[in-house]
Amino acid sequence: MYTPAQNAQLALLLEVAGTPKPGNVDRHRDLADLRFEHFLAGSVGAQRGLEMAADGAGVGPAFERAVEGMATQSAGNTQFGALLLLVPLVRAAREDLTQPVVESVVEETTVADAAAFYRAFDHVDVFVDDPPAEMDALDVRRGSDAVPALEDRGLTLFDVLERSVPGDDVAREWVRGFERSFTAAERLADANGTVLDRTAAVFLSLLADRPDTLVATRSGEAVAAEVTDRARDLHERNALETDREAIEAFADDLVERGVNPGTTADVTAAGLFVALERGGLEL
Amino acid sequence: MYTPAQNAQLALLLEVAGTPKPGNVDRHRDLADLRFEHFLAGSVGAQRGLEMAADGAGVGPAFERAVEGMATQSAGNTQFGALLLLVPLVRAAREDLTQPVVESVVEETTVADAAAFYRAFDHVDVFVDDPPAEMDALDVRRGSDAVPALEDRGLTLFDVLERSVPGDDVAREWVRGFERSFTAAERLADANGTVLDRTAAVFLSLLADRPDTLVATRSGEAVAAEVTDRARDLHERNALETDREAIEAFADDLVERGVNPGTTADVTAAGLFVALERGGLEL
Numbered sequence: 001m002y003t004p005a006q007n008a009q010l011a012l013l014l015e016v017a018g019t020p021k022p023g024n025v026d027r028h029r030d031l032a033d034l035r036f037e038h039f040l041a042g043s044v045g046a047q048r049g050l051e052m053a054a055d056g057a058g059v060g061p062a063f064e065r066a067v068e069g070m071a072t073q074s075a076g077n078t079q080f081g082a083l084l085l086l087v088p089l090v091r092a093a094r095e096d097l098t099q100p101v102v103e104s105v106v107e108e109t110t111v112a113d114a115a116a117f118y119r120a121f122d123h124v125d126v127f128v129d130d131p132p133a134e135m136d137a138l139d140v141r142r143g144s145d146a147v148p149a150l151e152d153r154g155l156t157l158f159d160v161l162e163r164s165v166p167g168d169d170v171a172r173e174w175v176r177g178f179e180r181s182f183t184a185a186e187r188l189a190d191a192n193g194t195v196l197d198r199t200a201a202v203f204l205s206l207l208a209d210r211p212d213t214l215v216a217t218r219s220g221e222a223v224a225a226e227v228t229d230r231a232r233d234l235h236e237r238n239a240l241e242t243d244r245e246a247i248e249a250f251a252d253d254l255v256e257r258g259v260n261p262g263t264t265a266d267v268t269a270a271g272l273f274v275a276l277e278r279g280g281l282e283l
Numbered sequence: 284m285y286t287p288a289q290n291a292q293l294a295l296l297l298e299v300a301g302t303p304k305p306g307n308v309d310r311h312r313d314l315a316d317l318r319f320e321h322f323l324a325g326s327v328g329a330q331r332g333l334e335m336a337a338d339g340a341g342v343g344p345a346f347e348r349a350v351e352g353m354a355t356q357s358a359g360n361t362q363f364g365a366l367l368l369l370v371p372l373v374r375a376a377r378e379d380l381t382q383p384v385v386e387s388v389v390e391e392t393t394v395a396d397a398a399a400f401y402r403a404f405d406h407v408d409v410f411v412d413d414p415p416a417e418m419d420a421l422d423v424r425r426g427s428d429a430v431p432a433l434e435d436r437g438l439t440l441f442d443v444l445e446r447s448v449p450g451d452d453v454a455r456e457w458v459r460g461f462e463r464s465f466t467a468a469e470r471l472a473d474a475n476g477t478v479l480d481r482t483a484a485v486f487l488s489l490l491a492d493r494p495d496t497l498v499a500t501r502s503g504e505a506v507a508a509e510v511t512d513r514a515r516d517l518h519e520r521n522a523l524e525t526d527r528e529a530i531e532a533f534a535d536d537l538v539e540r541g542v543n544p545g546t547t548a549d550v551t552a553a554g555l556f557v558a559l560e561r562g563g564l565e566l
Contacts, residue, residue, distance in 0.1 A: 001355065002327065002328065002355065006327050006328070006330065009327050010323065010324060010327045013296070013323040013326075013327070014320060014323060017319060017320060017323060027310055027311075027319065028310075028311070035477060035479075036300060036310065036479070037297060037300060037477065037478050037479055037566060038566065040293065040296040040297060040300060041293060041566045043296075044285065044289050044292050044293045044296070045285065045289070047289065047330075072284065072285065072566075073566045074565065074566060194318060194320065195320050196318075196319070196320055282357065283320060283321065283324045283356045283357060
């Protein structure tokens, strides 16, 4: 039996290995400056922060430590969003890994957790959209410089993430009881094939469900909609089993265009963790 | 900076990801019952044992714990030989990761370390040759049942491994000051390309140097010699850069025939660890 922190690390490794995961680094594809080995190193580096969460540390400090460790490799942000989902899930697994428990975990976050979350941005560049004007002082890209403004307003980490919805489907998990993460876990358990085949299938199904918010932020809403339309078509006609060439071509096309559905990969990693913890995946 | 235990885990991950590694599981190839994800899980499972070594536990108990954790996944033996090299190297890194220090570490092993080594065989099936008749009571496949005989004869873990040479090039590292592991580290540092490209190049160079002892044990000396002749030819004409097709064909051929140069992969993992610890590889 693996500990929750080990299952979280394994979830990160299985997520990046699952292939094809169109637009993302996978077992068979690298992006220009973000390669498979950076994700391996990021997973190892995140370990201490994940262990802190398992030992009952605050979500913010555990997340900051995980991100700091993840960012030891030179490519920078490999698994920031995945860790923002995994840390509260690991923390919930101390008690019981259910949606109500993880909802309590995130709702009980504090201003100190929010401050640690902002400090995490000091360790790594994360691609985010400009905030609304009234939130400018709280732009996450300010990192720890934003902490005084955050404390003035008394915002908890839950409050901060609530303000990032819509537009960020990692934040949306926080305010919606990790609905898609738990759905992904069920799909992983119900899917056929090896763990890595299941990972690819569930990634595609999630991408078919909703436009990826990282794609929307970086490439625009139209591209995000197009990607989800293509994913839905491939998913509906079960292309992973019936037309592998079509999905591999889709994957190559997204990588070439620099279209990176990274949020969908984050939710996939969260789903892998939940499935591993609940015995829904045999390895 | 990663801790030595983390670098050891990362070495296991980089080793399995390096491709092409003819005859072994790699980023692009699975074996029939041994897949990429089993190695990912094995690396995560080995973590506690590696941490024990880093914390100064005996080489035997740390190794047994690493193997027990590694064997949590269903495919069984993924990294037994690699861990038998990594555990003393991690232990040496507490002081100084040099050949003389790791030589002291293995020479100072005790009968208790040997007993733990035998118990490790209770956790996993490892492919080994029949021992000579006078060593029958000490056949490692007896696992913990062999411990009384071991204690009767007062053999340390170093003594046990010394008796496995020739015929097992992991054991040979123990009695030769981890010569090839340190050579591999130098080659990794001197090679060109990404870490995974370097891993593939150094694997091929090691396979070109000496017949793989796992291949000799499982497929016979003639096959082991043939494999090394082909590796030497490909290495000498720099096929990784000039004739990639030839080396990919070699890799596919070995996988199809079930010829698995696993000992060479073990030494590659050890080399990766030494190179990571000494700053010879940037990630």
